[in-house]
Amino acid sequence: MDIFSLTPEEFVETVGTGTIVHNSGDLFGDHLRAVQNVLRDWNLGKDLELAGLFHSIYGTEGFQDFQLSLDRREDVKRLIGERAEFCAYCNCVMDRATLDATLSAPAGEHKIKARPDVGGHEIALTDEQLQDLITVHLADWLEQVEREAAKVNERHGWLKEGDAWGYRRSAYKQMADFLGGPAQEAYKAVFAREPQSTRHISQIYTPKLQAPITPKIYIQ
Structure with a gap:
């Protein structure tokens, strides 16, 4: 199959995302399209x-039941463009604690690190690239947090219903405040629906994942 004859949406479906259940409980492919739709609603452009x-x-770092091989990066760049692919790549490989740390760095000095399992290398970000990354990263969480909070997920340290609301709470608020505009308004709307009973919960780290519950799809 000539993958470049496919739309990005068709490519995502073709590689099998519709056969894997995401952390949020939806099919992985449905979650990907839902995040795309969140960003479309924010009217921030095709990239x-x-x-x-x-x-x-x-x-x-938080979902490894599906992995397209990093050897396919050039294919993905040709399909969606360098800006979009670089943002997605950073979101995939980063140690999230390093993203949270760089939110407070001075302009022009932003950097994250890849997780050890994908090389552990440092990735310098321009101010614009940081904004892209936190925009997509925040949209991802806002799209799923309510579903995540409705259930237990021991792999993520959420041992009772509602625990997911506290996941990296201060970092996500900092991202929303940094971005302002539609992203901040969406953040406020979602977290206004959080029950009072969980608003004290704060989990500042991402637990190391154990073996996937569902079979991993690793696509070359």
Whole structure:
């Protein structure tokens, strides 16, 4: 199959995202399209919409039940463009603690690190690239947090219903405040629906994932 004859949406479906259940409980492919739609609603342009569609295509620190091989990066760049692919790549490989740390760095000095399992290398970000990354990263969480909070997820340390609301709470608020505009308004709308009973919960780290519950799809 000539993948370049496919639309990005068709490519995502073709590689099998519709056969894997995402952390949020939806099919992985449905979650990818939903994040794309969040970004479309924020009216931030096609590049960020495509970054949203591919935001976890290589697997992430919090979801590794599906991974398109990083050897396919050039194919993905040709399909969605360098800006969108770089944003998705960073969202996939980063150690999220390093993203949270760089939010407070001075302009022009932003950097994240890849997780050890994907090289552990440092990735310098321009101010614009940081804005792209936190926009997509925040959209991803806002799209799913309510579903995540409705259930237990022991792999993420959420041992009772509602625990997910506290996941990296201060970092997500900092991202929303940094971005302002539609992203901040969406953040306020989602977190206004959080029950009072969980608003004290704060989980500042991402637990190391154990073996996936569902079989991993690793696509070369």
